[in-house]
Amino acid sequence: MLSxxxxxxxxxxxxxxxxxxxxxxxxxxxxxxxxxxxxYCFIGPSGSGKTTVIRMxxxxxxxxxxxxxxxxxxxxxxxxxxxxxxxxxxxLFVLYPNLSVEENVDFAASAxxxxxxxxxxxxxxxxxxxxxxxxxxxxxRSISGGxxxxxxxxxxxxxxxxxxxxxxxxxxxxxxxxxxxWEHLRHLRDQGKTIFVTxxxxxxxxxxxxxxxxxxxxxxxxxxxxxxxxxxxxxxIVRLTCDRLTSDLLQHIEDLPQIADDKSRRISRTTxxxxxxxxxxxxxxxxxxxxxxxxxxxxxxxxxxxxxxxDVFVRLIQDEEKLARTMERLA
Amino acid sequence: xxxxxxxxxxxxxxxxxxxxxxxxxxxxxxxxxxxxxAILALFGLGYRGDPAVLNTVVVAPNDPRLQNEVEQYAKxxxxxxxxxxxxxDAALAAEIxxxxxxxxxxxxxxxxxxxxxxxxxxxxxxPPDAAQRIQRGEAAPLVLYxxxxxxxxxxxxxxxxxxxxxxxxxxxxxSAAQQTQGRTTALSQDVSQMRQQIGGVRSAVQAGDxxxxxxxxxxxxxxxxxxxxxxxxxxxxxxxxxxxxGGGGQGQSPQSQQAVGAARELRQQVGTLRSDLxxxxxxxxxxxxxDLARIERGLDQLDTAITEFNxxxxxxxxxxxxxxxxxxxxxxxxxxxxxxxxxxALLLQHLAISIAALSLVRExxxxxxxxxxxxxxxxxxxxxxKYLSFIVLSLVVGVVLLALLAFGxxxxxxxxxxxxxxSLLLPNGQWVGVAHLLYLALALLLLxxxxxGVGFVISAVSTSDSQAVQxxxxxxxxxxxxxxxxxxxxxxYGPARVIAALLPVTYGIQALQAAMLRGEHLLGTGVIAGVxxxxxxxxxxxxxxxxxxxxxxxxxxxxxxxxxx
Numbered sequence: 001m002l003s004x005x006x007x008x009x010x011x012x013x014x015x016x017x018x019x020x021x022x023x024x025x026x027x028x029x030x031x032x033x034x035x036x037x038x039x040y041c042f043i044g045p046s047g048s049g050k051t052t053v054i055r056m057x058x059x060x061x062x063x064x065x066x067x068x069x070x071x072x073x074x075x076x077x078x079x080x081x082x083x084x085x086x087x088x089x090x091x092l093f094v095l096y097p098n099l100s101v102e103e104n105v106d107f108a109a110s111a112x113x114x115x116x117x118x119x120x121x122x123x124x125x126x127x128x129x130x131x132x133x134x135x136x137x138x139x140x141r142s143i144s145g146g147x148x149x150x151x152x153x154x155x156x157x158x159x160x161x162x163x164x165x166x167x168x169x170x171x172x173x174x175x176x177x178x179x180x181x182w183e184h185l186r187h188l189r190d191q192g193k194t195i196f197v198t199x200x201x202x203x204x205x206x207x208x209x210x211x212x213x214x215x216x217x218x219x220x221x222x223x224x225x226x227x228x229x230x231x232x233x234x235x236x237i238v239r240l241t242c243d244r245l246t247s248d249l250l251q252h253i254e255d256l257p258q259i260a261d262d263k264s265r266r267i268s269r270t271t272x273x274x275x276x277x278x279x280x281x282x283x284x285x286x287x288x289x290x291x292x293x294x295x296x297x298x299x300x301x302x303x304x305x306x307x308x309x310x311d312v313f314v315r316l317i318q319d320e321e322k323l324a325r326t327m328e329r330l331a
Numbered sequence: 332x333x334x335x336x337x338x339x340x341x342x343x344x345x346x347x348x349x350x351x352x353x354x355x356x357x358x359x360x361x362x363x364x365x366x367x368x369a370i371l372a373l374f375g376l377g378y379r380g381d382p383a384v385l386n387t388v389v390v391a392p393n394d395p396r397l398q399n400e401v402e403q404y405a406k407x408x409x410x411x412x413x414x415x416x417x418x419x420d421a422a423l424a425a426e427i428x429x430x431x432x433x434x435x436x437x438x439x440x441x442x443x444x445x446x447x448x449x450x451x452x453x454x455x456x457x458p459p460d461a462a463q464r465i466q467r468g469e470a471a472p473l474v475l476y477x478x479x480x481x482x483x484x485x486x487x488x489x490x491x492x493x494x495x496x497x498x499x500x501x502x503x504x505x506s507a508a509q510q511t512q513g514r515t516t517a518l519s520q521d522v523s524q525m526r527q528q529i530g531g532v533r534s535a536v537q538a539g540d541x542x543x544x545x546x547x548x549x550x551x552x553x554x555x556x557x558x559x560x561x562x563x564x565x566x567x568x569x570x571x572x573x574x575x576x577g578g579g580g581q582g583q584s585p586q587s588q589q590a591v592g593a594a595r596e597l598r599q600q601v602g603t604l605r606s607d608l609x610x611x612x613x614x615x616x617x618x619x620x621x622d623l624a625r626i627e628r629g630l631d632q633l634d635t636a637i638t639e640f641n642x643x644x645x646x647x648x649x650x651x652x653x654x655x656x657x658x659x660x661x662x663x664x665x666x667x668x669x670x671x672x673x674x675x676a677l678l679l680q681h682l683a684i685s686i687a688a689l690s691l692v693r694e695x696x697x698x699x700x701x702x703x704x705x706x707x708x709x710x711x712x713x714x715x716x717k718y719l720s721f722i723v724l725s726l727v728v729g730v731v732l733l734a735l736l737a738f739g740x741x742x743x744x745x746x747x748x749x750x751x752x753x754s755l756l757l758p759n760g761q762w763v764g765v766a767h768l769l770y771l772a773l774a775l776l777l778l779x780x781x782x783x784g785v786g787f788v789i790s791a792v793s794t795s796d797s798q799a800v801q802x803x804x805x806x807x808x809x810x811x812x813x814x815x816x817x818x819x820x821x822x823x824y825g826p827a828r829v830i831a832a833l834l835p836v837t838y839g840i841q842a843l844q845a846a847m848l849r850g851e852h853l854l855g856t857g858v859i860a861g862v863x864x865x866x867x868x869x870x871x872x873x874x875x876x877x878x879x880x881x882x883x884x885x886x887x888x889x890x891x892x893x894x895x896x
């Protein structure tokens with residue numbers, strides 16, 4: 001994990017946060033930080049506690065214990081001015097179906113204190129940005145689900161917030177539209193906004209600056225997408241293909257200090273996958289060992305493999321559950 | 332200053348949103364206005380307003396004279412009684428006129444058969460032993476049988492029974508008075524005979540025949556005694572009536588006293604004449620002729636009194652008072668006009684409660700409260716914005732309905748009272764005072780505001796659309812029964828009046844009726860606890876207090892909901 005030293009104060013700082021409803025612990029000791037001007041993606045299966053965390057971060061829920069600081073103070077103590085800096089798009093559809101696209105945006109803007117004149121320019125810009133300007137006179141109930149999600153996004157952004165909470169903005173929309181939404185989010189990040197977004201689509205972690213994986217109320221991974229992937233597999237993955245990949249040669253390679261012990265696996269007679277600390281450091285050393293066996297470079301294929309995030313997620317969840325079962329047995 | 336401006340903009344967000352959402356449903360707006368107007372118009376066209384007609388079967392003894400009387404009663408009682416049939420059956424009449432508890436089941440069974448057989452509403456029995464009962468000093472019962480579970484109809488028939496019995500009694504008394512007057516008609520013949528006898532005495536006195544004069548005077552004396560006795564009896568009837576109504580002194584009226592006095596004086600004069608003729612020292616023709624002239628003048632007076640008595644109709648003697656009512660209200664409204672303010676108040680309350688009750692629930696179900704909670708919007712701004720937009724919407728509906736009532740159904744806006752001060756000429760040619768229109772507008776505004784408060788409180792405690800609608804309907808039902816809409820408030824017991832006091836429509840109806848039926852206006856003054864205040868309408872004050880209390884209550888509930896999302 002990268003050092004936080006000498007960095008500006010994070011936009012979001014959650015330390016040991018716990019949320020209980022009655023005797024049920026919904027969020028269990030979560031700590032995370034979100035730097036300013038980044039996209040933090042919160043991934044977890046349905047019912048894992050993503051929405052509860054968002055509600056703790058935007059002040060709807062106060063933590064039962066632990067601390068939550070957003071924009072330097074507890075969200076439950078936000079002033080009206082603080083709230084004007086925040087955009088929120090909840091998981092459920094909260095548009096007014098009998099109002100037009102434009103009227104919904106107008107309502108959201110007015111609710112944040114923007115008068116007709118102040119919202120005139122940003123409204124057009126934003127509706128064009130989400131591709132709804134031509135549909136602005138249509139009723140919200142008459143447009144497609146994807147357009148409704150984009151309209152909600154527009155409503156959450158109309159007042160130009162510095163911090164944006166998006167609860168599953170891509171749920172229920174097709175992959176092409178999802179890519180468009182993520183493009184919009186990266187564009188906003190580039191403008192300096194901080195975005196905290198939840199999703200069930202684990203592959204979307206690739207689009208973010210940082211990723212948090214949550215399962216059953218516990219944060220099981222937190223870091224950049226690569227860090228989290230590495231965490232799942234114990235290191236980076238290097239795939240080695242060679243006709244003369246003997247057991248002796250493979251053993252020799254596995255003996256290198258950069259190769260993780262007992263984690264390599266042979267895929268076929270000619271191919272093996274090796275778990276390494278750093279692919280860029282380990283690959284020249286592997287090639288050196290093969291060279292010492294007299295294998296010319298042109299007979300070797302070596303590449304870093306980035307497994308899909310689905311696999312990363314499954315691996316992390318399985319590890320977490322295995323650990324939990326072990327702990328239970330020990331207890 | 333900037334934050335105040337932003338607060339106003341946030342508040343206006345709801346005004347704009349709610350108005351647009353309603354206007355997006357034009358048929359809803361049309362049905363809100365035209366629906367109730369159409370119902371009131373149909374009510375006006377379809378409601379007869381006449382008392383119910385009771386199809387009646389009368390069971391009476393087989394006496395043609397009595398049957399004739401019964402038919403006459405039926406005609407006299409007016410349209411409410413329609414004589415279906417008259418059953419001449421003394422035994423049946425005796426049985427169903429009985430008050431014997433033991434035979435009640437059998438009587439009811441027979442009466443039910445009659446009601447079914449004739450499709451009648453009422454069976455009236457005329458007891459065959461009425462005369463004997465009266466002779467025994469016992470009132471004869473006129474029994475009415477009917478079969479209804481409707482308490483209003485029950486009371487109506489009971490009142491009708493009283494009128495029916497009164498009418499029978501009146502006719503009996505009229506007949507008795509008629510017979511008494513018949514006897515006084517016979518008196519006129521006696522008076523003629525007396526004139527002849529006076530002539531005979533005069534002729535004998537002029538001829539100097541004292542013996543014949545004495546004989547004639549003796550006959551005159553007998554006739555005079557008979558006339559005097561009859562006059563005293565007849566005068567007793569008139570005197571009884573007149574003394575009961577305060578027209579006379581101790582038991583007799585001036586007219587009857589005059590008649591009785593004239594008869595007594597006549598009797599005394601004739602007695603003196605007879606005594607002088609029988610026992611006087613001489614005939615003394617001159618004095619006797621003077622006596623006879625005086626007796627003739629007395630007879631004239633008596634004759635006049637008898638004629639006057641005979642000229643009084645027997646119906647007047649039997650029922651000396653007639654019913655004259657004078658309503659001093661500024662307006663005599665028909666049913667549509669009378670119910671129009673109530674319907675308007677009830678409709679506006681229901682409209683305001685329904686839209687407010689659904690409003691917050693829908694925001695909550697939509698998930699908007701969570702967004703409001705995160706954003707800078709306060710509960711006050713959201714609620715005030717909704718209040719404003721719904722007040723404007725309901726006021727528009729109220730004003731349009733008021734105009735439709737005034738120009739479409741002819742319902743007055745100023746209750747027949749002449750406008751004072753600055754006035755406006757309406758398109759229908761009526762002048763209406765500005766102070767009066769302001770009063771109407773204030774009444775509508777306060778009724779709507781208080782009703783919105785009820786709706787928002789309902790909305791805050793409801794967990795779903797259907798629950799909000801159910802609670803609104805319960806308030807509507809309570810309003811129909813407890814607001815004085817069709818049952819006067821003073822017919823309710825104390826605890827029930829508490830419910831009435833908690834309903835905005837109770838005060839709304841009072842205020843709108845005061846304005847539309849009695850011409851109440853804003854500058855009217857009244858006195859409360861010895862202090863003159865500019866408004867004499869406590870209803871408006873009550874609505875204002877209710878508005879403030881309900882706004883605070885709904886604000887607190889809404890704030891709690893926002894915090895507890």
